[in-house]
Amino acid sequence: MSIFSANATEPEESSGGxxxxxxxxxxxxNEPDDPDGLGTDGSDPSDLDAxxxxxxxxxAPEPVIDGESIAAEPGAVTALVGPNGSGKSTLLKxxxxxxxxxxxSVLLDGRDVHSMDTKALAKxxxxxxxxxxxxxSITVEDLVYHGRYPHRGFFERTTDEDARAVxxxxxLAGCGHLRDREVGSLxxxxxxxxxxxxxxxxxxxxLLLDEPTTFLDLHHQMEVMEIIETLRSESxxxxxxxxxxxxxxxxxxxxxxxxxxxxxxxxGPPEEVVTEELLTDVFRVDAEVxxxxxxxxxxxxxxxxxx
Numbered sequence: 235m236s237i238f239s240a241n242a243t244e245p246e247e248s249s250g251g252x253x254x255x256x257x258x259x260x261x262x263x264n265e266p267d268d269p270d271g272l273g274t275d276g277s278d279p280s281d282l283d284a285x286x287x288x289x290x291x292x293x294a295p296e297p298v299i300d301g302e303s304i305a306a307e308p309g310a311v312t313a314l315v316g317p318n319g320s321g322k323s324t325l326l327k328x329x330x331x332x333x334x335x336x337x338x339s340v341l342l343d344g345r346d347v348h349s350m351d352t353k354a355l356a357k358x359x360x361x362x363x364x365x366x367x368x369x370x371s372i373t374v375e376d377l378v379y380h381g382r383y384p385h386r387g388f389f390e391r392t393t394d395e396d397a398r399a400v401x402x403x404x405x406l407a408g409c410g411h412l413r414d415r416e417v418g419s420l421x422x423x424x425x426x427x428x429x430x431x432x433x434x435x436x437x438x439x440x441l442l443l444d445e446p447t448t449f450l451d452l453h454h455q456m457e458v459m460e461i462i463e464t465l466r467s468e469s470x471x472x473x474x475x476x477x478x479x480x481x482x483x484x485x486x487x488x489x490x491x492x493x494x495x496x497x498x499x500x501x502g503p504p505e506e507v508v509t510e511e512l513l514t515d516v517f518r519v520d521a522e523v524x525x526x527x528x529x530x531x532x533x534x535x536x537x538x539x540x541x
Contacts, residue, residue, distance in 0.1 A: 279309030279470040280343050280358065280439035282329060287338035289321075289328040297336060298324040299496045306440070311466050311473045313487035315480055317517055321496040322476045323364070323444055329474060330361040330442050342440065356384035360438040364445055366429045370418020374428045377417055378403055381435030400435050406464060407431035408457055423454030430461060441465070443475040447482060459486055480517070484508040484529040492516050504529050514538065 283305045290297035298321045306312045306329075314322045327333045329340055331347045340347045347355055360381075368377055381403065382396045404410050409427040412420065417428060426446060433441060443462070447455040459482065465471045466488070477483040483490055484504040492500040492507055494516045500507045508530040513521045518538040524531045 280472050281308050281341070282306040282359075282440050282472055282474065283341045284325070284329060285339050285341065287325070287328055287340065288336040289324050289333050290336055291333075297496065299328065301338065302496070302498050303338075304491055304498065304501070306472050306474045307489050308472050309466075309470045310488035311462060311475065311486060312489045312491060313483035314474065314476045314491050314493065315483045316493035316499075319495075320493040320516075322493055324496075325493070326361075326442050326444050326474065326476050327363075330359065331355060332361070332363075353384050356436065356438075358438050359440040359442065360433040360436040361442045362429055362433050362444060362446060364448075366425075368417055370416060372417050373413065374409060374415055374417060374420070374431070375400070375404070375413040377428055378413075378431045378435050381432040381437075384436060399437050403431045403434035403437075406434055407461060423450045423457075426450060426454065427457060430458065434461075439470070440472045440474070443473065445476050445478055448478050455482070462486060480508060480513070481530070481532045484532065486529075508532065 283303075285303050286301050287299055287303065288297050288301055289299040302325070304312075304325070314325060316322050324333065328335055329347075331340070331350075334348060342350070342355070342358060347359070368380075378400050379392060379396065382392065382399060385396065386392070404413060407427045407430045409424070409431055412424055412428060415424075417425060420428065430443075430446065433443075446458050446462075450458065462473060462475065463486065465473060475483075475487070477486070487504055489502060490500075490504050490507040491498055492512060499516050500512055505525055508523060510521060510523050513519050513523070513532070513534075520535040520538060522533040522535060524533075
């Protein structure tokens with residue numbers, strides 16, 4: 235297992251820090267460029283669809299996700315919401331090819347992700363998981379360069395194109411002031427920005443983010459949300475994000491998918507999904523929901539108890 239585990243589709247080996255030494259090597263004149271920024275090469279946004287998906291774990295007697303289908307709107311932000319244990323992260327892992335489905339399929343632009351070559355999939359789909367790990371001694375810049383692994387072989391030196399992608403990613407993630415810092419010296423919020431920069435440097439058509447704002451202070455939460463908003467407004471990247479905060483999801487997403495007990499209970503635009511009735515049914519809370527120009531505003535009132 236690679237020590238660089240932010241991406242579910244990363245190869246089983248890493249060539250380590252030595253492959254980063256050639257960041258300033260000239261690239262071939264025939265190599266493609268992306269002058270407009272991440273994910274804006276003029277191609278249509280990617281489709282990511284799960285059909286009749288059944289996902290589970292060997293130690294669990296029943297599937298966590300049992301026959302559900304979802305479609306991520308191309309070029310938009312889809313938020314997966316639900317209480318703890320509702321299956322959000324399991325569904326995201328299934329979409330990312332981290333869990334092989336017991337039944338059903340995940341299609342990326344019509345191709346089954348489970349039939350795709352690992353590196354080919356990594357050029358199109360990036361995952362930021364909750365279990366990201368790396369050596370504490372690696373610098374932020376070197377970490378971000380590891381996001382370029384799908385675009386070259388293990389023994390190929392980095393190119394000017396790699397360097398430009400890394401600079402764009404660091405700039406978008408707002409962590410330029412951290413580039414020379416060792417990852418082990420960073421706060422939780424700073425580490426999250428560095429990991430996001432690594433995934434952005436991967437320059438994929440689809441990004442899957444598993445609770446990227448959890449455990450962050452308000453400032454870093456806002457920074458992460460601003461990154462996602464920039465991707466939506468300035469690129470053709472398709473984003474699926476698991477969010478713990480229902481109001482963040484309502485503000486950020488174009489579409490919301492609400493899960494409970496592994497079932498999709500509602501899906502659609504935030505103003506249609508984030509309702510007082512849904513909060514009662516799915517989250518077991520009484521709340522007041524008010525529509526605003528920034529999306530539904532949720533004011534929790536009380537928790538509902540069984541019996």
